Amino acid sequence: MSEGTSKGAVSYTPFHPRWYRPRVSVYWWLGEWHYLKFILRELSSVAVAFFVIETLFMLSALHDGPEAYMHFQHSMRSPLLIALNLISFFFVVFHTITWFNLAPSAMPIRMAGKRVPDALIAAPSYVAWVVVSACVCWLVLR
Amino acid sequence: MLFSAGGVVAAMLIPVQLFLFFLAFPLGWLQGPSYDYLLSLVRNPLVRIYLFILCSLPLFHWAHRFRYTLYDGLKVKHLTGLIFALCYGGAVLGTVIAAYLLWTI
Numbered sequence: 001m002s003e004g005t006s007k008g009a010v011s012y013t014p015f016h017p018r019w020y021r022p023r024v025s026v027y028w029w030l031g032e033w034h035y036l037k038f039i040l041r042e043l044s045s046v047a048v049a050f051f052v053i054e055t056l057f058m059l060s061a062l063h064d065g066p067e068a069y070m071h072f073q074h075s076m077r078s079p080l081l082i083a084l085n086l087i088s089f090f091f092v093v094f095h096t097i098t099w100f101n102l103a104p105s106a107m108p109i110r111m112a113g114k115r116v117p118d119a120l121i122a123a124p125s126y127v128a129w130v131v132v133s134a135c136v137c138w139l140v141l142r
Numbered sequence: 143m144l145f146s147a148g149g150v151v152a153a154m155l156i157p158v159q160l161f162l163f164f165l166a167f168p169l170g171w172l173q174g175p176s177y178d179y180l181l182s183l184v185r186n187p188l189v190r191i192y193l194f195i196l197c198s199l200p201l202f203h204w205a206h207r208f209r210y211t212l213y214d215g216l217k218v219k220h221l222t223g224l225i226f227a228l229c230y231g232g233a234v235l236g237t238v239i240a241a242y243l244l245w246t247i
Contacts, residue, residue, distance in 0.1 A: 045207035048152045048200045059243040066177045076168040085164040096153040133158035
């Protein structure tokens with residue numbers, strides 16, 4: 001007698017139970033703007049990685065000397081890279097805006113029993129963004 | 143943790159960096175810094191740390207987001223181990239390259 005059918009023991013069916021799990025299409029995020037926005041926001045990370053790779057190439061060119069840097073500058077003028085960087089720029093700014101606007105949801109602040117308006121929590125991030133950007137510009141363009 | 147730190151760094155710094163170095167200078171909208179000035183800037187210890195953070199943390203942010211985009215968004219449910227290795231391995235590799243370049247520059 002096999003173990004599974006012994007008296008008093010739980011018997012198992014050899015088949016997997018059927019769960020209700022509807023199959024989700026690969027393109028589930030195309031139907032609604034909210035879902036599309038979510039996927040676009042997540043894809044902004046690709047632009048982030050692309051930027052880092054370009055920056056590493058720039059550092060490597062700086063590392064290799066003036067000639068390598070000139071060569072790097074020249075290749076950055078190619079229409080393909082300009083187009084990719086333009087697209088990346090919009091994605092990265094999209095990331096910045098969605099990231100800052102997340103703060104009020106992630107960290108709701110209450111003052112005198114009332115919830116502080118979302119815009120008031122997000123605002124300091126935007127101010128910091130402008131200040132930091134201005135500092136970088138000043139340092140590079142000096 | 144690395145994800146959110148990278149998210150903040152990416153949000154704060156990448157737009158201006160990308161705009162200056164990869165759009166405004168190549169397109170001639172602004173006069174870029176000379177090689178010597180840029181090199182002296184990069185050799186400053188604080189700027190080295192800044193650049194290391196700028197390269198490293200956003201890569202981990204990318205690794206996390208990209209992994210879940212493939213998983214949830216595009217339903218790539220198999221190859222999970224491979225995707226994990228490629229994403230985080232890529233981030234670690236980028237960090238090592240950044241550290242090497244900034245150390246020897």
